[in-house]
Amino acid sequence: MKSVAKVITVFGSSHPRPGEACYEQARELGASLTRAGFTICSGGYAGVMEAVSRGAKEAGGRTIAVTARFFRAQANPWVDQEMRVRSWQDRLFELIRRGEGYVVCPGGTGTLVELSVVWEMINKGVMNRRPVVSLGSFWRPVVECVRTAEIGPESVWLRNLGPLVHFAESPSEAAEYLARELGAE
Numbered sequence: 001m002k003s004v005a006k007v008i009t010v011f012g013s014s015h016p017r018p019g020e021a022c023y024e025q026a027r028e029l030g031a032s033l034t035r036a037g038f039t040i041c042s043g044g045y046a047g048v049m050e051a052v053s054r055g056a057k058e059a060g061g062r063t064i065a066v067t068a069r070f071f072r073a074q075a076n077p078w079v080d081q082e083m084r085v086r087s088w089q090d091r092l093f094e095l096i097r098r099g100e101g102y103v104v105c106p107g108g109t110g111t112l113v114e115l116s117v118v119w120e121m122i123n124k125g126v127m128n129r130r131p132v133v134s135l136g137s138f139w140r141p142v143v144e145c146v147r148t149a150e151i152g153p154e155s156v157w158l159r160n161l162g163p164l165v166h167f168a169e170s171p172s173e174a175a176e177y178l179a180r181e182l183g184a185e
Contacts, residue, residue, distance in 0.1 A: 005037055005038055005039040005062065006037070006038055006039070006100045006101070006182050007038065007039045007040075007041050007064065007098050007099055007100050008033050008038045008039070008040060008041065008099060008100065008101045008102065008103060008178060009041040009042065009095050009096065009098055009099030009101075009102050009103075010026070010029065010030075010033075010040060010041070010042045010048065010049070010052045010102070010103045010104075010105065011042075011043070011048075011095070011102065011103070011104045011105065011107065011111050011114040011115065012026060012042075012047065012048025012049065012052070012104070012105030012106060012107045012111055013047045013048050013105070013106060013107035013108055013111060014043075014045050014046045014047035014048070014049065014110075015046075015047050015108075016047045016048060016051065017046075017047075018051075022047075022048065022051075022105070022106055023047065023048070023050075023051045024051070025051075025105070025135065025136070025171060026047075026048040026051035026052045026055065026105055026171075027051040027052065027054055027055035027058075028055055028171040028172075029051075029052050029055060029103060029105070029135060029171035029174060029175070030051065030052035030053060030054060030055025030056035030057075030058075030059065030061070030063075031055040031056065031058060031059035031061075031171075032055075032171040032172045032174065032175035033052075033056065033061070033103075033171075033174075033175050033178070034055070034056045034059040034060060034061030035059055035175065036175040036176070036178065036179040037179065038061075038101075038175070038178065038179075039056075039061065039062045039063070039064060040052055040053060040056040040061060040062070040063045040064070041063075041064040041065070041066065041095065041098045041099060042063070042064075042065055042066075042095075043065065043066060043067065043091065043095060044065025044066060044067045044075040044076060044079050044082060045065075045067070045071070045073055045075070045076060046073075046076060048105045048106075048107065049065070049076065050076040050078060052105075053065070053076055053078035053079055054076075054078040056078070057078045057080075062080050062081075063078055063079050063080045063081070064079070064080065064081045064082075064083065064098065065079040065081070065082045065083070066082075066083045066085060066091050066094045066095045066098065067082055067083070067084050067085070067091065068084070068085050068086065068087055068088055068090065068091040069084060069085070069086055069087075070086070070087050070088050070091075071088075092113070092114065092117060093117075095114070096114075096117065096118055096121065096127075099118075099130065100130060100182055101130055101131040101132070101133070101178045101181065101182055102118055102130065102131070102132045102133065103133045103134075103135055103168075103174050103178070104132065104133070104134050104135065104139055104165075105135050105136075105138075106135075106136065106138035106139075112142070115132075115134075115139060115142075115165075118130075118132055119132065119146075119164055119165065122164055123164065129164070131166065131177065131178055131181040131182065132164060132165045132166065133165070133166050133167070133168050133174045133177055133178060134165050134166070134167050134168070135168055135171065135174050136167075136168075136169065137167065137169075139165070140167060143165045143167075147163070
């Protein structure tokens with residue numbers, strides 16, 4: 001019996017377009033994650049979400065999108081399975097629930113919220129620790145600022161736990177890290 005591929009949720013901006021560096025990097029990420037044996041989950045719309053889904057499909061992979069009626073937009077054409085939820089909040093938590101690991105690409109405030117909520121849920125023990133990868137250095141200043149802040153007793157616990165966010169310079173490095181952490185097939 002064939003096992004089900006582990007799911008990686010990818011977060012990132014809806015703004016990059018085909019041919020732009022961020023779009024092409026996310027497209028390569030989708031292919032790299034597929035070759036590592038993962039199913040791709042994203043918010044399902046344009047930009048990074050489209051690119052990672054497109055890369056996965058071009059590499060023969062499977063894609064899932066979690067969309068929300070709130071946005072009134074349709075899923076991109078590279079999606080195999082769309083899960084449509086009611087609200088932005090439902091979408092956020094469903095994206096997190098579905099992921100066994102996460103990749104955070106460059107983005108705006110929406111992506112920052114996604115990174116922050118995943119990080120906080122792991123930090124507070126709301127969910128078990130799961131690998132979180134930041135692709136490139138875009139989020140490094142934010143992560144380092146939080147890591148080094150003296151915020152009371154939690155800061156000691158965070159330092160003892162180790163970094164919750166791993167930085168990968170390339171899509172293949174992100175996929176290799178997640179495969180090691182999750183034992184992808």
